[in-house]
Amino acid sequence: MNDFDYQQLDDVIHSRIRLALMALLISVEEAEFNFLKEKVNATDGNLSVHLKKLEEANYISVKKEFIDRKPKTVYSLTKTGIKAFELYVAQLEKLIKK
Amino acid sequence: MDDRTAIDELVFIRKVIEDSKRSVVENGKGYILWGILVFLGLMSVYLGYVFKLPTNSPWVWVVLIGFGWIYTLASVFSKKHEKHVRTFAAKILNSVWISAGLSMTIIGFIATSSGMINGLALSPLMSTVLGAAYFISGTVYDSKWVKLLALGWWCGGIAMFFIANIVQILIMALMMLALQVIPGFIFYLSSKKEIK
Numbered sequence: 001m002n003d004f005d006y007q008q009l010d011d012v013i014h015s016r017i018r019l020a021l022m023a024l025l026i027s028v029e030e031a032e033f034n035f036l037k038e039k040v041n042a043t044d045g046n047l048s049v050h051l052k053k054l055e056e057a058n059y060i061s062v063k064k065e066f067i068d069r070k071p072k073t074v075y076s077l078t079k080t081g082i083k084a085f086e087l088y089v090a091q092l093e094k095l096i097k098k
Numbered sequence: 099m100d101d102r103t104a105i106d107e108l109v110f111i112r113k114v115i116e117d118s119k120r121s122v123v124e125n126g127k128g129y130i131l132w133g134i135l136v137f138l139g140l141m142s143v144y145l146g147y148v149f150k151l152p153t154n155s156p157w158v159w160v161v162l163i164g165f166g167w168i169y170t171l172a173s174v175f176s177k178k179h180e181k182h183v184r185t186f187a188a189k190i191l192n193s194v195w196i197s198a199g200l201s202m203t204i205i206g207f208i209a210t211s212s213g214m215i216n217g218l219a220l221s222p223l224m225s226t227v228l229g230a231a232y233f234i235s236g237t238v239y240d241s242k243w244v245k246l247l248a249l250g251w252w253c254g255g256i257a258m259f260f261i262a263n264i265v266q267i268l269i270m271a272l273m274m275l276a277l278q279v280i281p282g283f284i285f286y287l288s289s290k291k292e293i294k
Contacts, residue, residue, distance in 0.1 A: 019107065023114035028185045035182035039118065089111065095104040 012057045013088045017042060017050050022077070022085045025060060030076040051075065059084055118183075124239075126285030128195065131169060133278030135162045140221075140271035147264050156211075163203060170199070187238050194238075198231035218262050221270035225255030228278075250277045 013019055020040045025031060037047050054060045059081030063074045077085070139162045146154025174192070202224050209215040215223070229251035236245030254273045258266050 016110075019111065020114050023111045024118045027115040027118045028183050029189070031183040038182075039114075089108070092104045092108050096101055096108070 009091055010084055010088050012053060012059065013084060015050070017046070018054055019088075021050060021054060022059065022081065022088075025075060025077045026082065026085055030063075030074050033073045033075070036075065054081070057081075057084075118185075124191070124235075124285040125289040126282040126287075128170060128173070129278055129282030129285060131282075132166055132199070133274050133282055135166045137271050137274045137279065138162060140267050140274065144264060144267045144271065147267075159206065163206070167199075167203070170196075190238055191235060194231050194234045198227055202227055218266065219259075221266055222255045222258035225251050225258060225270065225273065229255060232277075244281070247277050247281055 013022055017040055021036060024036060024039055033047070033051075036051075037044065040047065042050070051060065051062075055062055057080075058078055060075050061078050063076075065072050065074070139159050142153035142155075142158045145151055174196075205215065205223055205227075206220060210217055210220060229248045231248075232251055233245055233248035236242070236248060251273070254269065254277075258269060261269065
């Protein structure tokens with residue numbers, strides 16, 4: 001019987017696609033929308049929804065710029081996001097050790 | 099959530115992180131270009147000396163190294179606009195190679211023209227600097243074979259410190275092909291594979 005309270009897990013991160021986004025962003029300094037889309041294999045709409053959710057939780061920051069008149073959106077993890085991700089991983093490890 | 103799911107999640111996180119790390123994969127073009135430029139410079143010195151040709155001139159080096167720097171700086175600035183991702187590892191590698199290149203340019207042009215360093219000390223010194231740059235790159239890539247290249251450069255450097263004649267130039271030229279140009283092609287081919 002496992003007495004781990006799964007409700008302790010961060011709901012914002014506890015979704016496959018958002019977990020993938022957080023893991024991707026923790027290993028790079030910053031990444032463009034297209035890079036994330038290619039890596040998580042999501043549609044534009046689906047990816048935007050998940051990125052929005054992470055942004056609302058203040059886990060990621062968004063920078064928009066124009067390069068040669070083309071819009072470019074760059075994402076990076078915030079300090080809050082890094083802490084939340086570390087906590088999430090620590091909780092998973094705790095669960096395994098139980 | 100049970101243990102199995104937690105393990106799956108951690109495995110998934112690890113896989114994603116390893117996958118994104120591969121985004122720093124080197125395209126090898128810089129290695130190939132610099133390797134060929136320096137190889138040409140060394141051969142111009144060697145052939146100039148052996149066959150008494152006018153190719154053994156410092157201006158050959160000015161043109162070759164000048165071209166290398168123009169290409170390198172142009173590609174660094176253009177890449178800033180086209181990269182989809184910026185990683186800490188790529189930042190470290192850029193810094194390592196720019197600083198190693200700058201150090202070698204200073205040693206090659208300033209230290210020799212001031213007379214502080216004998217021309218025969220150049221190849222072993224360059225070889226030693228290259229060994230350090232390859233060792234750091236190997237650590238960043240977590241690649242044993244890149245670290246072995248560092249060992250090759252260091253061993254070559256030690257050997258060349260004891261060869262004070264024109265053969266040293268030929269050895270350095272061959273090392274440039276074996277330990278710089280060929281690895282550059284390996285990087286190039288693996289980056290092509292990665293893109294596919």
